[in-house]
Amino acid sequence: MALRLTLKPNERIVVNGCVIRNANRRQMLLIESTADVIRAEDLLDEECEPTPVKQAYFLIQTALIRADTRETLVPVIQEKLADLATIFSSAVVGGVFEAANWISQGDYYKALSALRPVMRHEEEVLARLSGHAAPVSAFEDEGC
Incomplete structure (x- = not known):
């Protein structure tokens, strides 16, 4: 297809x-x-604020774009995703597990798609902690 x-x-x-x-x-x-x-x-820019989810996302996008780095990056990505799974609530941790599943299958684009809602949630939490309202789509507004 x-x-x-x-x-x-x-x-x-x-x-x-x-x-x-x-x-x-x-x-x-x-x-x-x-x-x-x-x-x-x-795609995230290298200059984006390095939050935990954005770090994992950036590693996955690097593996997607540069196939020659996959062998080295996949264990690092899996470790980052395992760390993320321990810090998020059950409401969003499913996206982390889904991303890990797609990584194990070698589908990096679907792994990125699974992490986007987690990244939005992370941005909302960080915005609340800093006392600011998060933009409706901070991911798109920042170019990150």
């Missing part, structure tokens, strides 16, 4: 580590074989 991507003007995606930028018109791509694909909007 092909992966269908509709790209906005000037949107970037990463396919098997190669950054591809769309031209100034909306385009549709069909990826007909297995590939590691992620939209630039789903």
Whole structure:
């Protein structure tokens, strides 16, 4: 089954580590074989505040983008996810377990997807602790 991507003007995606930028018109791509694909909007910047969930997310995205690092990163990712599983409530810890399951299956994109709600929850908790309301979508607002 092909992966269908509709790209906005000037949107970037990463396919098997190669950054591809769309031209100034909306385009549709069909990826007909297995590939590691992620939209630039789903990537964290290296300058993001290194919270525990963002650290795990960044390691997973690195494994997704750079297949040559997977052998080294997977044990580190599994350790980070195990640590996260001990600090979150049952309401969100399922996302951590789901991410760990996807890592064990080698599906790094789905692992990132499973961690996004956990990251939003972490941002809300940190915002409450600092006395500030979290943005509706802090993940997108910060570019992180």
